[in-house]
Amino acid sequence: ETPPIKPTDQPAQASSPPLPRQNVKVAPPSPPRIIKDKHKGQEFTRIGLLGEGGFARVYEVEDRRKSSLACKVVTKQSLKTKKAKTKLYAEIKIHRSLKHPNIVSFTDCFEDDDNVYMTLELCHNGSLMDMLRKRRRFTEPESRYFMVQLLGACHYMHNHQVIHRDLKLGNIFLDANMNVKVGDFGLAALIESPGERKKTICGTPNYIAPEVLFDTANGHSFEVDTWSIGVILYTLVIGRPPFQTKDVKAIYKRIRDNEYEFPADRIVSDFVQDLVQQILTPDPQQRPTLHEILDHEWFTRGIVPACIPISAHEVTPDFR
Ligand code: ADP
Secondary structure (H helix, E strand, C coil): CCCCCCCCCCCEECCCCCCCCCCCCCCCCCCCCEEEECCCCEEEEEEEEEEECCCCEEEEEECCCCCEEEEEEEEHHHHCCHHHHHHHHHHHHHHHCCCCCCECCEEEEEECCCEEEEEECCCCCCEHHHHHHHHCCCCHHHHHHHHHHHHHHHHHHHHCCEECCCCCHHHEEECCCCCEEECCCCCCEECCCCCCCECCCEECHHHCCHHHHHCCCCCECCHHHHHHHHHHHHHHHHCCCCCCCCCHHHHHHHHHCCCCCCCCCCCCCHHHHHHHHHHCCCCHHHCCCHHHHHCCHHHHCCCCCCCCCHHHHCCCCCCC
C-alpha cells in the first residue's frame, strides 16, 4: 500500500525522480531507560518520545544534572549497509562542525550494542510545521522574524561549505524562547572544492529546486537552499506550499513549469509576492543571494519583531 503524501514532509532521496518509499515499518525496540555512554562515563535518562523521522527516533533525555536534551537514536539494525553507515557518518561530521545560534547544537555522539546516539540541543516548541498546523498561516511580521533567523543560519552554513538540501518547515525547530533552530542534517552535503556540483537527487518533493530534478547532468549547489527558502516563505504567509497538488509527479511538473499562484482571496502584500517570485527563479544563477533577500523591501519597509510570544502557537500576535 502506498503511503499517502502528506502536505509537505515526505522526504525522498537517491532515486530518480524521488517517489515516496513504500515503507512497511516495524517499530524498533525502545532504547534503554538509562542510556549509557561507557567511554565518557555519562548517563542519560530517557523521558519521552519527541518525534520520529525517516530513520531515527528522537527522545527527550535528562543528564545527571537534570538538564534536558534531545537524543536522536539510530538502531544498528538499520545501519547494516555501507550506504546507511556512510550517510549517518556524513550527517554527524557535518552537524558537529556547525555552531550557530540558529542551528540545533550538536552536543555529542556515542553508541552501545544496539544503537548510535546523538545528543542535541532540545527544542521545546516543536517545529514550524507543527505550529503552522495550529495557526493555518502566519502574519507577515512573524514570517519576517522566522525568515531573518533562517537566513542567518543558512548564510553561516553556506560560509562553511554546507548545503542543507532539506530545508522545510518540519526541519525548522523553535527553542523555549521561540528562537529558530535549523535541524536534521541527514541530507546535507559538504562542498569540498570550489565549483563542485552535487548530483544526488534528494530533498522533499514540495521544496525541491528545479535543477535538482531537471538538470541532473550539471548538478546543483548552494542555490537549492535559496529555492527552499522561497518555498518556505510562500508557505509561511499562505499556509500551504506553492507547488502542492495531489501527486508527486504533478508537483514536479508544476516545479518544472514554475506554475504557482497567490490565491486571490488571501491578502498578502505586493512586497512578499515580489520577493517570492524573485527567489523562485528557475535559473539558479539568477536567484537572489541571501544578502539580496534580506535587502528586499519586504524586510526593510516592514516590521521585524525582536521576539515572538509563546502564545503565538494558538493566537495571532498583533505587531502593528
Ligand atoms: P530524521 O533525520 O530521521 O528525519 P529528525 O532529525 O527530522 O529525524 O527528527 C525527527 C523528529 O524528532 C522531528 O520531526 C521532531 O519532531 C523531533 N526532533 C528532532 N530533533 C529535535 C530537537 N532537537 N528538539 C526537539 N524535537 C526534535
